[in-house]
Every structure is written in structure tokens, then in C-alpha cells.
Amino acid sequence: xxxxxxxxxxxxxxxxxxxxxxxxxxxxxxxxxxxxxxxxxxxxxxxxxxxxxxxxxxxxxxxxxxxxxxxxxxxxxxxxxxxxxxxxxxxxxxxxxxxxxxxxxxxxxxxxxxxxxxxxxxxxxxxxxxxxxxxxxxxxxxxxxxxxxxxxxxxxxxxxxxxxxxxxxxxxxxxxxxxxxxxxxxxxxxxxxxxxxxxxxxxxxxxxxxxxxxxxxxxxxxxxxxxxxxxxxxxxxxxxxxxxxxxxxxxxxxxxxxxxxxxxxxxxxxxxxxxxxxxxxxxxxxxxxxxxxxxxxxxxxxxxxxxxxxxxxxxxxxxxxxxxxxxxxxxxxxxxxxxxxxxxxxxxxxxxxxxxxxxxxxxxxxxxxxxxxxxxxxxxxxxxxxxxxxxxxxxxxxxxxxxxxxxxxxxxxxxxxxxxxxxxxxxxxxxxxxxxxxxxxxxxxxxxxxxxxxxxxxxxxxxxxxxxxxxxxxxxxxxxxxxxxxxxxxxxxxxxxxxxxxxxxxxxxxxxxxxxxxxxxxxxxxxxxxxxxxxxxxxxxxxxxxxxxxxxxxxxxxxxxxxxxxxxxxxxxxxxxxxxxxxxxxxxxxxxxxxxxxxxxxxxxxxxxxxxxx
Numbered sequence: 001x002x003x004x005x006x007x008x009x010x011x012x013x014x015x016x017x018x019x020x021x022x023x024x025x026x027x028x029x030x031x032x033x034x035x036x037x038x039x040x041x042x043x044x045x046x047x048x049x050x051x052x053x054x055x056x057x058x059x060x061x062x063x064x065x066x067x068x069x070x071x072x073x074x075x076x077x078x079x080x081x082x083x084x085x086x087x088x089x090x091x092x093x094x095x096x097x098x099x100x101x102x103x104x105x106x107x108x109x110x111x112x113x114x115x116x117x118x119x120x121x122x123x124x125x126x127x128x129x130x131x132x133x134x135x136x137x138x139x140x141x142x143x144x145x146x147x148x149x150x151x152x153x154x155x156x157x158x159x160x161x162x163x164x165x166x167x168x169x170x171x172x173x174x175x176x177x178x179x180x181x182x183x184x185x186x187x188x189x190x191x192x193x194x195x196x197x198x199x200x201x202x203x204x205x206x207x208x209x210x211x212x213x214x215x216x217x218x219x220x221x222x223x224x225x226x227x228x229x230x231x232x233x234x235x236x237x238x239x240x241x242x243x244x245x246x247x248x249x250x251x252x253x254x255x256x257x258x259x260x261x262x263x264x265x266x267x268x269x270x271x272x273x274x275x276x277x278x279x280x281x282x283x284x285x286x287x288x289x290x291x292x293x294x295x296x297x298x299x300x301x302x303x304x305x306x307x308x309x310x311x312x313x314x315x316x317x318x319x320x321x322x323x324x325x326x327x328x329x330x331x332x333x334x335x336x337x338x339x340x341x342x343x344x345x346x347x348x349x350x351x352x353x354x355x356x357x358x359x360x361x362x363x364x365x366x367x368x369x370x371x372x373x374x375x376x377x378x379x380x381x382x383x384x385x386x387x388x389x390x391x392x393x394x395x396x397x398x399x400x401x402x403x404x405x406x407x408x409x410x411x412x413x414x415x416x417x418x419x420x421x422x423x424x425x426x427x428x429x430x431x432x433x434x435x436x437x438x439x440x441x442x443x444x445x446x447x448x449x450x451x452x453x454x455x456x457x458x459x460x461x462x463x464x465x466x467x468x469x470x471x472x473x474x475x476x477x478x479x480x481x482x483x484x485x486x487x488x489x490x491x492x493x494x495x496x497x498x499x500x501x502x503x504x505x506x507x508x509x510x511x512x513x514x515x516x517x518x519x520x521x522x523x524x525x526x527x528x529x530x531x532x533x534x535x536x537x538x539x540x541x542x543x544x545x546x547x548x549x550x551x552x553x554x555x556x557x558x559x560x561x562x563x564x565x566x567x568x569x570x571x572x573x574x575x576x577x578x579x580x581x582x583x584x585x586x587x588x589x590x591x592x593x594x595x596x597x598x599x600x601x602x603x604x605x606x607x608x609x610x611x612x613x614x
Contacts, residue, residue, distance in 0.1 A: 003102050003112050003538045003560045005094055006032055006043060006183070008075060013045050016070035021062075024054050032092075041091035042084075042531070048088030067576035072215065073435065074098050091095025096525040103523055106596050109603055112541035122149040123161045123361040125351075127280070127287055128368060131272045131294075132176045132199040135279055136153050136422035137209055137415050137479075144468045146367035146607050147285040148553040149402070155605050156548045161359060162287055165351065168294035172463035174251035175206040175243070177264045179249065183429040191267060196275045199592045200266060203459045238320045269294070279425055280470070284461055284609050297562035298350045305350055306335060314386045329379030331374065345579050348379040353388035356397045363398040365551060370474065377401075402551045405469075405476035415479050430458035435485050436493075443614075455611060459493050460485075462608045466492030469606055470557035490561050492608060498564035499603065500594040501571075502613045509577055511590065517582070518589035526584075530591065538600050544605060553606060560602045567595050 002008055013030035031046040054061035067079045067090060077093040085091055106112045126146025129135055150160045179202050183189040253261040267524045273289060280287040306322065309315035315322045320338035335346045355361045366376060380399040383389045389397045391461040409415045415423055437456035465482040487493045525531045543559040576592060579585035604609055
């Protein structure tokens with residue numbers, strides 16, 4: 001059921017235009033827009049000017065024809081010659097009783113969002129951590145946006161399976177395991193006390209060590225920088241080759257299941273995933289350990305999949321490597337290297353096959369940064385050509401890369417620490433908490449420590465998540481702690497406060513001895529501020545559906561801010577508990593309750609924690 005008056009008017013005016021001017025069907029927009037300040041009515045139909053040019057008639061005559069043909073039912077006051085202004089604008093006034101009726105429909109348990117008539121099974125790929133590496137600020141977007149969209153799709157009645165694709169296999173992990181093995185055997189590392197910071201440091205050191213000297217040696221030999229320099233660089237390369245050879249040997253040990261290698265791999269995995277799950281819980285996502293599928297889980301599927309593609313002629317050899325040629329404008333994908341090794345693309349194609357064929361997904365959405373756009377075009381094209389994107393009933397599953405932009409610092413560059421390192425996600429969360437706690441202490445110095453900590457944590461997480469979600473997903477945005485943590489403006493704390501403010505009205509009502517007669521109240525929208533709040537609330541279901549369709553949580557963020565702002569205007573203009581009579585008081589309490597329910601539901605869809613008091 002459509003509850004948004006603007007959408008209802010758009011449908012009814014479009015139908016009238018199609019009947020009166022069939023030659024314009026599909027070409028003319030009803031152009032329904034809110035009336036500008038000082039203009040009569042609530043909405044305008046601005047279609048007559050463009051339509052007049054299309055059909056060769058005077059726009060005002062076109063407007064008359066539309067007014068005579070349109071059936072708005074009981075939604076609007078009657079339309080006539082007096083509704084037409086200027087060259088053909090049609091002014092539309094909504095009936096307060098009709099708006100109240102729509103609000104009554106919205107106020108049901110589902111808030112205008114019944115489960116989808118044809119629910120889908122949708123896999124959402126999000127988070128994407130790598131073993132032995134600290135999660136950094138870039139992971140925030142993959143987790144927060146992905147989980148918010150997953151929650152939205154669940155709210156719409158779809159079955160959602162989250163998948164945290166973990167980089168837990170291959171040579172980089174073998175380097176870390178090899179170093180851990182040698183250092184523990186030498187007694188320089190206590191494996192029971194090792195931390196993720198330790199693993200991260202080892203990962204970086206091993207990468208630097210195995211890369212050492214190579215570029216310098218090539219340049220030194222090219223420019224003949226002398227035997228001493230060349231000898232020093234050659235020694236570095238020899239050391240790098242030795243470390244790389246050891247790592248390759250360890251990788252073989254891991255792949256063959258040797259106990260010592262598997263035990264170390266498991267230790268690294270446990271440490272990394274424990275930190276990942278801590279971040280997921282702290283950020284109030286619904287990502288759990290059971291949603292994590294490492295690249296290691298695909299290792300037994302890759303060779304048979306490649307054989308299948310070769311057997312069916314999907315993949316072809318090119319210089320010893322295997323390539324899947326794209327069809328049409330689709331780019332080719334390399335799925336096996338010349339030395340027989342597999343690539344990230346190989347694993348990602350296998351993941352699509354598993355998600356569509358085994359999990360039964362009809363839609364697979366990847367929340368990965370925009371730098372991976374070409375990679376996903378290649379992977380999707382290869383999966384489609386191989387038939388791995390075909391569902392068991394023969395339909396083609398939708399494969400979507402919901403790319404997102406980068407978080408930038410004040411200098412307009414990727415957000416880094418002063419030393420140039422990526423900002424650790426845990427450090428970002430801690431600093432947000434510290435800032436929020438300082439504000440809580442300042443505003444409520446009497447609050448007990450435990451409650452103060454919990455309040456600060458809720459404010460911090462809501463602030464960070466909202467700041468990320470409120471920005472258009474595909475764009476980069478500048479991160480500014482002062483703006484993010486502000487209690488005024490378009491921020492998460494402002495939305496939390498708006499909800500707390502409404503809940504406070506009902507606590508005060510109880511203190512004043514006001515009963516619950518408002519629950520059965522008939523809502524009256526006599527004040528313009530009440531009507532404007534109602535119009536915003538009625539758009540809620542269509543906004544949530546749009547987020548699910550376009551995968552853009554910022555639409556819901558902006559809408560919740562609009563509701564909060566309109567509630568503020570309503571509360572300033574309309575007395576609630578001190579209303580002139582009980583009927584008006586109960587009507588306004590009913591409207592307050594519906595606003596709180598919609599705000600609470602919307603914040604839940606976004607994954608923002610809320611508070612009873614601030």
C-alpha cells in the first residue's frame with residue numbers, strides 16, 4: 001500500500017495525463033512537487049508547460065484538461081479552475097482527514113513495510129579482513145555500509161546471508177607463519193602471548209624483507225653505481241630470496257596439512273578473527289564468526305572449477321596462463337597463472353559459484369571500495385560466462401559491486417596518522433569514545449561511571465556510523481571529529497537526542513498523571529507543523545524501499561534528519577502535554593509516539609544504537 005501522498009498524486013496525475021493525452025504516454029512526467037512557501041496548497045502539478053509543448057496546446061488549457069480528468073479521491077480538496085495558477089500550475093491541497101487516515105495505516109505494527117511478496121535470498125559480501133593485519137579505518141565503510149544495507153533488506157522481508165570474505169591463505173600468510181615458527185623455535189617469541197599488533201608488525205617486516213633490494217639492484221646495475229653498492233644490494237636480494245624460499249616451503253607445508261604449520265595458521269586466524277569480531281560487536285553490526293568464509297575454505301574447489309572451465313571451453317590458455325574471455329564489452333579475467341597458481345579472481349569466481357549454486361542466492365552484493373571496480377567486472381563476467389551465476393531454476397543471479405569512496409583527512413588525502421600509517425579502526429573507536437565521554441561528563445557530571453561509559457560508547461558508535469552512512473556511498477568524504485561528534489546539525493548524536501527527547505515527553509506524561517488514552521486517540525492535523533511532520537513520516541516506507549533497491553543508506557539518513565527537524569518544528573509550535581484540551585493533547589501524543597517508532601525503526605535499520613536518556 002502506497003502511503004506517501006506525493007507518490008499517490010504522481011500516480012493519479014500520470015494516469016490522467018495518459019488518458020487525456022495518449023500520444024504523450026511514457027514521455028510526460030506529472031512533475032508533482034511540494035508547494036513553495038507563499039504558494040497555495042501543499043503540492044503542485046507542474047506538468048502542463050512541458051506537456052503543452054509536446055501536444056501543441058496552450059499550457060493553461062492542458063492544465064484544465066488534467067484537472068477535469070484526474071481522480072484524487074478523498075486525498076485532496078476538490079480541484080477546479082481556481083486550482084490553476086499562472087501559465088498552468090495546478091495547486092493541490094491535501095485533506096487533513098485523508099492524511100490522518102494514511103497515518104493510521106502507517107501506525108500498524110509493520111510501519112507500512114510488510115514483508116516482500118516475493119522474498120529473495122541475498123548474499124551481502126562485507127567487512128573483508130586479512131589475517132595477521134590490523135583492521136584500519138578503510139574497513140569501517142565495508143562493515144557499516146554493508147551491514148546497514150543487509151539490515152534494510154532484512155527489514156523488507158528478504159533472507160540475507162552476510163559473508164565476511166577473509167584473506168587467510170597464500171604466500172603472505174605463509175611468510176608470517178614461517179617467521180613465527182623460526183622465532184618461537186629460537187625462543188624469541190611466546191606464541192601464547194602474541195597479539196595482533198605483533199602479527200601486524202611481522203607481516204609488514206616480512207613483506208619489506210622479501211621485497212628488499214630488488215628495485216635498487218636493477219637501478220644500480222643499469223646505472224653502474226659501482227661494485228660496492230651492487231654487492232650490498234645483491235646481498236639484500238639474496239636474503240630476500242632466502243626468506244621467500246622459506247615462505248614458499250612453509251606454504252607447501254600448510255597446503256599439505258602438516259601439523260605445525262596448520263597449528264600456527266590457526267593461532268594467527270584465532271587472534272585476527274577475535275579482534276575482527278570485537279570490532280563487529282562494538283560497531284553494533286550483525287556480522288558474526290559464522291558469517292566468515294576464508295579463502296582457505298575454497299582451496300579444494302579451485303582446481304576442479306578450473307578443470308570444469310577448461311573442459312567446457314570457458315577458459316583458454318594464453319602464454320601458459322588461463323584466461324576467461326569476456327563477452328561483448330566485458331573484460332577478460334585471468335583465473336590461473338602460468339606457474340599454475342591461483343589468484344584472487346579465481347577464489348572470487350568460486351565464491352560466486354558457491355553463493356548462487358549452493359546457498360541459493362538470487363542477488364549477490366559486494367561492499368568493497370571503488371578501487372576494485374575492474375576486478376569485479378572481470379570476476380562477474382567470468383562467472384556469468386561459466387554459468388556459475390545461474391540459479392538452480394535457470395535464472396541469472398544479480399551480481400552487484402556496491403562500490404564506496406575513501407575516507408579523507410583534512411588535507412583531502414586518505415585518512416592517515418601523522419606518521420603516515422593507516423588509522424587503526426580500534427584507535428578510531430577509542431578516540432570517538434573518549435571525546436563522547438568528555439561531553440557526557442561536562443553535561444552530566446553526576447552520572448555514575450558505568451552508565452557514563454555505556455552512554456559515551458553509544459554516542460560514539462552512533463556518531464561514527466551515521467557520519468559514514470550519511471555520505472553518498474560512491475563519494476569520498478572528509479572525516480572531521482569535531483563535526484562528527486557534534487550534538488547539533490546533521491549528526492548521529494542529534495538523531496539520538498531527537499529520539500530521547502520524544503521518549504522524555506512520555507516520562508513527563510507519566511509524572512503528570514496522564515493516562516494512556518492517547519493510544520486510542522483520533523489524530524487531528526490542525527496545525528501546519530503537524531501536517532508537515534505527517535508528510536515526512538508517510539514517506540518513510542518508500543525511502544526504506546529505495547535504500548534496498550539502490551543500496552544507498554544515505555537516503556534514509558537524510559530522511560531521518562528531516563523527520564527529526566520537522567518534529568522539532570512541531571514541538572516548538574504545538575503544545576503537547578499543555579495542550580488546550582485532552583483531545584488535542586492525546587492526538588499530539590499519538591503523533592509523538594508514531595514519530596518515535598519511525599525514528600527508532602529507522603535507526604535500527606541503519607544499525608545505530610539508541611539511548612533512553614542522554
